[in-house]
Amino acid sequence: MDAFLISTGIVALAEMGDKTQLLALVLALRFRKPWPIVMGILVATLANHALAGAAGAWVTTVLGPDVLRWVLGASFIAMALWMLIPDKLDDEEAGKPPRLGVFGTTVVAFFLAEMGDKTQVATIMLAAQYTSTVMVVAGTTLGMMLANAPVVWLGERMTRLVPLRVVHLVSAAIFMGLGLWALLGQH
Structure with a gap:
């Protein structure tokens, strides 16, 4: 259960202000079909x-x-530093027409945007740390949904409620703690 809960929390925090969360906001504002x-x-x-x-x-x-x-x-510490660099969505990604419909466009755009993203890297690291890959994937997926679904439904109002800089600092501190724990706490 630790793998599930930690994975959920880490990815939900890491996703705040991430490019895929910005993509969720762009899709919600553009298509208005949550x-x-x-x-x-x-x-x-x-x-x-x-x-x-x-x-x-x-x-x-x-x-x-x-x-x-x-x-x-080292990976968790690098992730902590990466969390301090806010993501921005490329204008080119936001301007493409929905050839595959809203659902298909979202699947393709999210899958590609998530490649090499902080939350994907975190999933790899968490799966390497915990024995239950299924619980890690379930947790990281729930974390993504907890961070992105409200953005889709609440749109721009959501971005005003959450101070993203604070979320990034808290996420960085958690990743730093995990990195130090991995280096110093497991002998």
Whole structure:
């Protein structure tokens, strides 16, 4: 259960102000059809995070426990620093017409936007740290939904309620703590 809860919390925080959250806002403001957008986010996130979870589980079979501890610790610390750099959505992504409809456009856009993103990297690291890849993927997917679904339904009002800089600082502190715990706490 730890894998699920920690994964949910970390990704929900990491997603705040992320480019995919900005993409959710753009799609919501442009199409004004929340259900297909939310379902598209869910499908894209499940697919993307399942691949990331598999990659994280695979890493544990290649690296020994000592090397993995250092890689995870350094990765979490790097993620903490990355959290301090806010994401911006490219204007080109927002201007493309919906050839696949609202749902299809959301699935494709989210899947591609999530490639190499903070939350995908976090999913890989969490899957490498915990033995239950299914719980990690379920948690990271729930975290994405908790961060993005309200943005789709509440749109621009949501962005005014949450001070993104504070969320980024809290997320960075959590990732730094996890990195230090991995480096110093597991001997």
